[in-house]
Amino acid sequence: MIQAKRKMGLIFFPAFDWAISPTHPEREERLLYTQDQLLEEGIFDIAGIVEYKPDIASEEDVKRTHFCIPDVASVTTESHMISAGGAIKAARLVMDGEAERAFALVRPPGHHSMKAVHGNRGFCNINIEAVMIEYIREHYGQKRVAIVDTDCHHGDGTQDIYWHDPNTLYISIHQDGRTLYPGSGFLDELGGPNALGKTINIPLPPMTSPEGFLYALDNAVLPILDMFKPDIIVNSAGQDNHYTDPITNMNFSAQGYAILNDRLNPHIAVLEGGYSIQGALPYVNLGIVLAMAGVDYSGVVEPDFNEGAIRQEKSVGQYIEKICSQAVENYRTYAKKPSKNKSSGERGVRQKNIYYDTDGIREKQMESVMVCNDCAGVLYIETVSSINPLSVGIEIPLGACNRCRDEGLRMLKDARQSGKFAHIKLINRRDREYLDY
Amino acid sequence: MWLGLDVGGTHTDAVIVNEGGVVSSVKVATDHHNLINSIKAAFTKLLEKNNHTNIARINLSTTLSTNAIVEGKTEKVGVIVSSGPGINPAFFSCGEQYHVIDGSIDHRGKEVKTLNAEELQRAVEACQKNGVKVFAAVSKFSTRNPSHEEHISDACTGADFITMGHRLSGNLGFPRRIATSYFNSAVWRLFNSFADAVEKNLADLHVKSPVHILKADGGTLPLSEARHLPVESILSGPAASVMGISALCNISADAVALDIGGTTTDISLYADGEPLVEPHGISLGALPTLVRSLATRSIGIGGDSAIRLSDGALRVGPERIGPSMAEGGSVPTLLDALNFAGNAHHGDTVMSKIGIEKLAQEAGITPQKLTSDAIALAVKKITDAVDSLLKEINDKPVYTIHEMLEGKVITPKALYVMGGPAHAFAPLMEKAFRLPVIVPEHYLVANAIGAALARTTFDLTLLADTERQKLIVPNIGINETCDRNYALEKAKKDARSYLMSHLKKMGIAIQEHDAQIVEESSFNMVGGFYTTGKNIRVRCQVKPAVEVHLHSGGGR
Numbered sequence: 001m002i003q004a005k006r007k008m009g010l011i012f013f014p015a016f017d018w019a020i021s022p023t024h025p026e027r028e029e030r031l032l033y034t035q036d037q038l039l040e041e042g043i044f045d046i047a048g049i050v051e052y053k054p055d056i057a058s059e060e061d062v063k064r065t066h067f068c069i070p071d072v073a074s075v076t077t078e079s080h081m082i083s084a085g086g087a088i089k090a091a092r093l094v095m096d097g098e099a100e101r102a103f104a105l106v107r108p109p110g111h112h113s114m115k116a117v118h119g120n121r122g123f124c125n126i127n128i129e130a131v132m133i134e135y136i137r138e139h140y141g142q143k144r145v146a147i148v149d150t151d152c153h154h155g156d157g158t159q160d161i162y163w164h165d166p167n168t169l170y171i172s173i174h175q176d177g178r179t180l181y182p183g184s185g186f187l188d189e190l191g192g193p194n195a196l197g198k199t200i201n202i203p204l205p206p207m208t209s210p211e212g213f214l215y216a217l218d219n220a221v222l223p224i225l226d227m228f229k230p231d232i233i234v235n236s237a238g239q240d241n242h243y244t245d246p247i248t249n250m251n252f253s254a255q256g257y258a259i260l261n262d263r264l265n266p267h268i269a270v271l272e273g274g275y276s277i278q279g280a281l282p283y284v285n286l287g288i289v290l291a292m293a294g295v296d297y298s299g300v301v302e303p304d305f306n307e308g309a310i311r312q313e314k315s316v317g318q319y320i321e322k323i324c325s326q327a328v329e330n331y332r333t334y335a336k337k338p339s340k341n342k343s344s345g346e347r348g349v350r351q352k353n354i355y356y357d358t359d360g361i362r363e364k365q366m367e368s369v370m371v372c373n374d375c376a377g378v379l380y381i382e383t384v385s386s387i388n389p390l391s392v393g394i395e396i397p398l399g400a401c402n403r404c405r406d407e408g409l410r411m412l413k414d415a416r417q418s419g420k421f422a423h424i425k426l427i428n429r430r431d432r433e434y435l436d437y
Numbered sequence: 438m439w440l441g442l443d444v445g446g447t448h449t450d451a452v453i454v455n456e457g458g459v460v461s462s463v464k465v466a467t468d469h470h471n472l473i474n475s476i477k478a479a480f481t482k483l484l485e486k487n488n489h490t491n492i493a494r495i496n497l498s499t500t501l502s503t504n505a506i507v508e509g510k511t512e513k514v515g516v517i518v519s520s521g522p523g524i525n526p527a528f529f530s531c532g533e534q535y536h537v538i539d540g541s542i543d544h545r546g547k548e549v550k551t552l553n554a555e556e557l558q559r560a561v562e563a564c565q566k567n568g569v570k571v572f573a574a575v576s577k578f579s580t581r582n583p584s585h586e587e588h589i590s591d592a593c594t595g596a597d598f599i600t601m602g603h604r605l606s607g608n609l610g611f612p613r614r615i616a617t618s619y620f621n622s623a624v625w626r627l628f629n630s631f632a633d634a635v636e637k638n639l640a641d642l643h644v645k646s647p648v649h650i651l652k653a654d655g656g657t658l659p660l661s662e663a664r665h666l667p668v669e670s671i672l673s674g675p676a677a678s679v680m681g682i683s684a685l686c687n688i689s690a691d692a693v694a695l696d697i698g699g700t701t702t703d704i705s706l707y708a709d710g711e712p713l714v715e716p717h718g719i720s721l722g723a724l725p726t727l728v729r730s731l732a733t734r735s736i737g738i739g740g741d742s743a744i745r746l747s748d749g750a751l752r753v754g755p756e757r758i759g760p761s762m763a764e765g766g767s768v769p770t771l772l773d774a775l776n777f778a779g780n781a782h783h784g785d786t787v788m789s790k791i792g793i794e795k796l797a798q799e800a801g802i803t804p805q806k807l808t809s810d811a812i813a814l815a816v817k818k819i820t821d822a823v824d825s826l827l828k829e830i831n832d833k834p835v836y837t838i839h840e841m842l843e844g845k846v847i848t849p850k851a852l853y854v855m856g857g858p859a860h861a862f863a864p865l866m867e868k869a870f871r872l873p874v875i876v877p878e879h880y881l882v883a884n885a886i887g888a889a890l891a892r893t894t895f896d897l898t899l900l901a902d903t904e905r906q907k908l909i910v911p912n913i914g915i916n917e918t919c920d921r922n923y924a925l926e927k928a929k930k931d932a933r934s935y936l937m938s939h940l941k942k943m944g945i946a947i948q949e950h951d952a953q954i955v956e957e958s959s960f961n962m963v964g965g966f967y968t969t970g971k972n973i974r975v976r977c978q979v980k981p982a983v984e985v986h987l988h989s990g991g992g993r
């Protein structure tokens with residue numbers, strides 16, 4: 001019998017009775033062959049790997065993180081609450097010391113879901129990692145968390161949610177946004193005025209091979225993590241960088257994913273995308289599980305793997321070197337000190353147009369944050385979409401200073417008096433109040 | 438009438454049962470060095486008292502294979518596996534002749550790489566040179582495509598017996614398949630000579646009734662079938678007791694059963710009155726297998742559990758140093774404590790008193806405190822074990838939203854206690870579990886009654902891949918084509934009829950409703966953005982059940 005080096009919790013929830021639509025990539029069949037592979041390999045019989053049932057996230061778990069317009073029930077189904085609950089379970093296992101590492105192998109995914117939610121974009125409704133991280137902070141204290149997103153698509157939702165949070169480092173490695181949905185995630189997207197440098201994007205060119213991914217890991221991700229010194233590392237373990245993925249153009253491999261996970265050594269991994277359900281997922285997931293448990297994964301290879309066929313061009317490697325050194329430089333330059341562009345009490349304002357591809361919703365946002373030296377700053381988002389009238393969300397962040405809290409409550413009062421808004425949402429993390437008007 | 442025989446650790450029990458209840462029962466000492474002698478003695482004693490012309494079936498629960506494996510007294514096996522990519526198959530090595538051959542099959546059953554004929558030839562030759570006569574042929578995903586196993590099997594020329602992994606179970610689990618195939622071949626010769634002896638013995642007694650062996654899932658298998666599936670006979674002991682409780686008590690709700698023996702207590706669960714099955718298979722020692730079993734757990738607490746002081750702390754079990762002092766032992770046991778406390782009146786209670794008082798004196802506490810602490814500790818070990826089994830079953834992962842939201846939770850409504858000290862424990866358990874406790878009548882031979890009344894069980898998995906137009910039922914050797922329109926309803930019907938005709942071949946007739954569909958799924962397979970076929974999976978079983986319920990029991 002095989003003994004895992006690290007005690008590992010595996011939350012496997014394939015949601016075999018849920019699909020966006022019958023032929024959608026996010027359908028019942030998605031984790032079927034992964035389950036077959038894990039069962040056949042005897043993963044669940046490895047001493048030290050324990051399978052757990054997911055939790056079901058509560059409405060409060062979602063309201064702590066998102067402004068759901070008009071409400072949580074309208075933008076989620078049970079599947080989303082179980083998927084987020086799977087991530088929460090993974091976090092609880094690690095935080096309670098029941099496991100050293102945990103992998104939430106769940107669907108549907110979440111990293112395209114932003115702070116305000118009107119529906120489904122990029123197959124995501126609620127951001128399962130963010131719901132999980134805020135659960136951790138609510139119950140285990142305000143930890144420094146690093147999210148390393150290795151999905152092929154830029155995790156624009158996670159970036160949006162943590163744009164202003166100086167205690168969360170978001171690093172995304174993905175296919176260059178000029179060539180793939182959602183079209184964002186460039187080097188110069190670095191975070192809001194209170195959290196500059198805490199968002200780091202590493203856009204890789206199409207056809208990057210394992211060599212390029214591991215170069216980016218060793219030469220950008222790991223050095224930046226060393227500087228940030230997180231309490232917890234979370235891997236958004238999307239698997240659509242795989243050379244067989246039908247909706248992307250990268251050349252990563254199962255062995256590469258396993259090595260990446262091994263070197264990154266995240267406390268918690270959460271499945272994101274990955275739609276080569278027969279050729280990639282069974283092997284990539286096997287590799288990640290073994291790497292997290294500290295079991296030899298060197299035999300994990302796709303049946304059709306051909307190293308020569310996916311080798312990257314020399315120019316691709318050179319380009320990646322440039323991107324990586326720029327990313328590290330960005331962190332060094334910006335993350336160390338507070339923004340000099342604006343002074344405390346001023347507002348940082350963003351206008352956003354957001355498209356929900358799955359549901360065909362268009363949203364317009366005006367977001368402003370209080371520049372603050374003492375906390376993440378009170379956040380204010382006015383949002384209107386093709387399905388919801390003008391609404392507003394106000395967030396008093398975790399550990400808010402008195403000024404930002406008072407300002408948040410004042411904004412709430414004004415919003416209620418104005419009569420302009422169909423829905424008013426308050427997230428008051430300091431006093432644990434999540435209110436709807 | 439049915440005859441049941443259960444070979445236990447100390448005694449071999451045999452009973453004849455009819456619809457009205459126990460007709461006759463005998464108990465003989467188990468001779469571990471010669472089980473067939475014990476069986477012969479029990480048969481002879483039982484049959485000389487009874488007319489055996491109308492015995493419908495004889496069911497044997499024997500420890501033969503289990504003991505041989507646990508004691509390492511098995512035959513050398515040539516284990517030849519093909520694995521392909523994944524976990525290093527060297528981890529699953531068993532026996533002295535373990536060979537890994539290049540070649541692989543994927544999760545859909547597609548051959549990715551053909552078997553390396555040269556390597557295979559070398560492996561077979563190495564086995565032959567070492568005098569190997571029995572083999573196990575195992576490949577990864579052989580339940581999706583058995584061709585590599587068949588190929589390996591064909592290469593093992595001159596073998597006396599070959600186990601092919603896919604014929605053991607339709608379940609996935611390559612390491613389990615290797616271990617189970619290995620065990621099956623390792624005990625094959627031993628089991629067959631045992632079967633020969635049993636048959637000869639019965640012939641000598643002029644008994645013509647069909648003989649079955651009891652399996653760990655509480656069902657039976659005809660001896661003729663067990664000859665090539667001897668691994669199915671392992672660990673059937675607890676199942677005999679569980680089926681005994683089923684026969685003796687009218688269980689209709691969720692319940693817990695405890696079989697408290699000399700050294701161990703076996704715990705089992707019932708869901709809505711039916712014994713709970715462990716779907717993945719039982720572990721033998723630390724090795725998980727594909728042998729289906731009931732969900733039972735065993736803990737080291739029983740009437741003979743020694744009570745000792747170690748570093749000032751009181752310990753009860755798991756060791757058994759000898760029988761209780763009431764029965765002539767030298768160390769006080771849990772039974773002596775129960776005697777002293779007045780819960781039991783077994784054997785020489787004066788000796789119990791002497792032993793307990795001496796130990797209490799050494800510990801510097803009153804004998805009353807010693808016994809109440811020891812009993813409380815034993816009760817706590819049992820309640821903790823029951824709680825953890827219940828938690829494990831109720832927390833068992835599920836894979837659909839429906840099950841996640843509507844899944845069954847087992848909440849015991851009653852506790853059934855049997856075994857030697859059953860009556861002594863009953864009031865203690867009633868208090869500890871806050872549940873009504875029932876000690877069935879005939880509880881001392883419940884195991885043999887369970888063996889007698891157990892019915893044949895069977896389980897198969899049908900897989901159809903309409904894109905590849907393949908249909909397979911691995912454990913009964915069905916491997917054919919299906920058309921592109923093959924659908925779930927047809928698959929369910931086919932699974933039932935495959936199961937029924939397989940049982941019919943073994944001489945067992947069942948009603949159609951006894952062939953239960955326990956799992957069914959049909960996944961649309963999509964390539965690009967179009968449906969390319971269906972992946973259909975159906976599991977059909979005959980669940981463990983008893984021939985008749987003997988409802989005379991239920992008294993305290």
Ligand SMILES: [Zn+2]
Pocket residue numbers: 151152153238240272273274
């Ligand atoms: Zn993706």
Ligand SMILES: [Zn+2]
Pocket residue numbers: 372373374375376377378400401402403404405
């Ligand atoms: Zn502030």
